[in-house]
């Protein structure tokens with residue numbers, strides 16, 4: 001992840017949050033990903049994978065993190081900030097999305113009509129001393145661009161707020177003057193996750209430990225893939241990826257499958 005090893009004072013991240021982008025099974029979408037599925041546009045990562053990125057190693061003693069979060073990922077974003085070495089402080093920016101004709105974007109959410117996104121702020125060290133301007137506003141009124149694209153205005157306001165400091169954009173899709181940029185969309189490289197532990201990648205090893213702990217409580221050695229979300233908060237797409245890895249490393253074995261109960265497994269190690 002760190003081609004140019006540098007200590008950054010500003011981290012600006014728009015993580016590829018996973019919504020459990022399972023292929024929609026409705027007749028309308030014909031079992032294909034639709035425009036509203038994030039995986040239609042780019043790869044996504046589980047919260048554990050995002051939290052495990054070695055961001056701590058890239059930080060100066062005093063640093064500020066700006067992180068876009070969807071409304072649903074708010075608790076995950078605060079967890080990721082903590083794992084990266086930051087303490088959540090506030091919502092730095094609220095982006096009120098405008099259409100190309102300048103009207104407020106407004107679409108049906110599960111609860112209320114939506115039209116904005118939030119960018120959180122977390123700090124490390126004596127970051128308050130980094131502030132250069134007290135005139136930077138929270139509300140950003142900008143037109144929306146392509147899917148997931150965030151307004152350039154936010155980068156400008158970050159620099160106005162904190163000055164011209166070493167800064168990096170993570171999960172970037174374009175290289176902007178003054179910023180280092182890392183992310184599949186800008187350099188074609190996927191962030192490297194930590195080295196495997198006992199033949200398992202770190203997120204899968206953590207997942208397996210949690211799974212075994214939960215099974216110990218019931219005294220069972222068998223489990224169904226559909227039971228996992230009751231114990232561990234991971235999206236279905238991530239669960240199926242993790243189970244494949246556990247199966248191929250010999251940690252679990254598939255014992256049966258049925259339309260009603262899904263895949264059943266047995267712990268092998």
Ligand SMILES: C[S@@+](CC[C@H](N)C(=O)[O-])C[C@H]1O[C@@H](n2cnc3c(N)ncnc32)[C@H](O)[C@@H]1O
Pocket residue numbers: 014015016017042043044045148149150151171172173174182183184185189190191
């Ligand atoms: C939410 S989008 C970022 C959009 C960006 N802020 C913009 O304004 O265009 C997330 C980006 O992260 C990239 N990505 C997903 N998984 C990744 C990984 N493992 N390593 C690096 N980049 C990844 C995706 O390809 C996508 O470009």
